[in-house]
């Protein structure tokens with residue numbers, strides 16, 4: 001009880017140098033002993049010594065003003081990063097700077113502002129290319145988001161390369177954005193979708209995937225890191241297997257690019273997609289990485305300005321990639337700000353971000369799994385199994401939406417509830433919905449502690465109504 | 467929890483003051499004080515459905531209203547009820563109190579039979595599962611039952627049913643989701659968020675009321691029934707086209723303003 005108070009007291013600034021960690025005490029809110037009070041041991045609050053370095057979470061929080069606010073009377077604890085990340089000041093400044101000083105259309109005007117906007121826009125493409133180690137920035141096509149990038153591949157590559165009887169391999173854990181476009185394309189082409197299910201560890205069954213690959217396989221479209229299970233797929237191996245039969249591989253890297261080093265040359269994937277808004281960048285911009293030769297052979301996705309070379313009344317000739325796939329005026333400021341986000345992330349270092357998140361992830365899993373009646377989906381962490389820094393879970397007898405509503409209203413803790421755009425996966429897991437707490441590098445162990453205390457309180461609240 | 471308005475005793479769907487539970491335990495978290503939750507129960511404007519002759523059973527003692535309260539209650543209209551509920555929720559300024567109130571109402575909702583928990587009865591667009599069963603009784607009144615896998619959603623349903631069960635079709639159609647925005651919990655006054663259960667359940671009630679009404683109308687076309695063209699001129703605040711009176715009007719459900727009726 002006091003622990004709650006203690007945690008509320010220090011503001012971020014006072015927390016930073018002397019991190020106060022609340023040891024998970026004895027919590028009794030099991031439904032058997034409903035009348036017993038929730039007691040979080042308050043005695044074991046420990047003060048970190050000065051020699052302990054400030055965590056990445058503490059040192060970066062200052063860049064995110066949004067995190068320093070009260071929500072519903074409590075300090076905001078933002079744990080919905082898998083849905084979208086917050087944006088650091090540097091990104092907001094880049095956006096502001098563009099609109100304030102050089103807003104202009106790209107690739108069109110010869111005037112100063114347009115030239116400047118074009119330079120910055122193309123610089124952002126280079127930054128993104130470098131960030132994922134593409135060999136050439138022309139392999140980066142800007143889209144509105146990852147969803148549009150997948151649709152681009154589905155409509156452009158898929159419609160012109162898939163025939164009746166061809167097979168596209170997916171997993172049941174894909175986000176809707178990596179299922180629905182393929183359903184549409186399979187209806188149009190007669191290609192067959194095959195789904196890899198989960199194994200006993202609750203991760204996509206990689207052996208099954210391997211066996212599924214045959215000469216009929218034309219494409220394997222899978223996530224890198226699952227937004228629900230927190231598991232990751234061995235993309236390098238999958239690519240080798242797929243290429244052996246001449247199939248292409250599309251990687252949905254929405255949940256990996258923001259959190260770890262992703263090297264497209266090392267992965268050797270044919271296509272890779274991600275969204276800016278999950279990696280500290282603005283909404284409205286995402287990208288497709290595609291190998292040059294593939295992009296070059298693909299027909300346009302949308303028609304309009306920018307993507308053509310010459311237009312006659314009866315036909316047009318198309319520009320080279322990436323312009324071919326970027327019809328119309330792009331989200332210029334947002335793209336430039338994505339470049340700033342990439343700079344910001346690189347400034348910290350993706351390895352450092354990943355290492356910190358691995359630690360946070362372990363902490364989250366440990367704390368959450370210590371609560372009674374909590375079921376966490378996805379693999380158990382171990383020496384060789386590293387989970388992404390998120391946990392999708394359910395508390396027995398409590399709807400995740402009720403839980404999320406109470407966490408928000410009473411504790412200012414933001415988590416997601418629902419099916420997280422992965423309905424087939426939830427169906428497979430035998431539930432309609434789950435709650436999900438997802439972290440990013442600006443989260444701290446204190447955030448996790450606050451969440452756990454709040455969750456325990458939420459459970460006891462709803463139990464009292466049963 | 468209720469402010470001292472004159473509506474105090476009326477200010478909740480189940481209308482007579484009674485403790486939900488004989489004893490409420492105290493919570494250790496200082497954030498929500500162990501206030502007594504008052505759930506008001508009434509036998510006149512009852513929460514159980516007209517089609518159900520049995521009063522709802524409660525696992526807590528119910529003390530009934532003073533006689534003086536009964537008379538006005540009997541004449542309470544849909545819009546009176548709506549006002550009562552709105553003023554009740556308006557008086558609950560702490561979100562926690564709204565949640566508690568909703569959970570109280572949830573506990574008074576008669577569960578739906580499994581046979582009614584079918585896909586055809588699902589209310590789409592909610593992050594929780596909500597089932598809605600709707601019938602027209604022999605007096606042409608609309609009878610609703612609903613259920614959810616979420617307690618908070620159940621609370622919403624309970625309130626909506628209290629307002630609309632037994633109402634005439636035009637009364638059902640006349641409620642606008644904006645009217646309910648003050649009762650939101652967790653969506654911060656956004657009447658038309660796609661996670662807003664109030665909005666989705668209300669729209670579903672209206673959509674299906676209209677479908678029922680049109681069916682009934684077709685069945686009774688030959689008899690002397692007033693045209694319902696005017697009735698559905700406005701649905702949920704939006705104008706609906708009605709075709710010429712010579713042929714059956716096309717009350718296409720897609721004309722309803724289902725802006726956010728997407729499953730997420």
Ligand SMILES: Cc1ncc(COP(=O)(O)O)c(C=O)c1O
Nearest residue numbers: 145146147175177227252254275
């Ligand atoms: C794994 C995964 N794929 C795809 C997406 C879709 O991203 P967007 O909505 O930005 O297109 C998401 C976002 O939720 C995701 O987590």
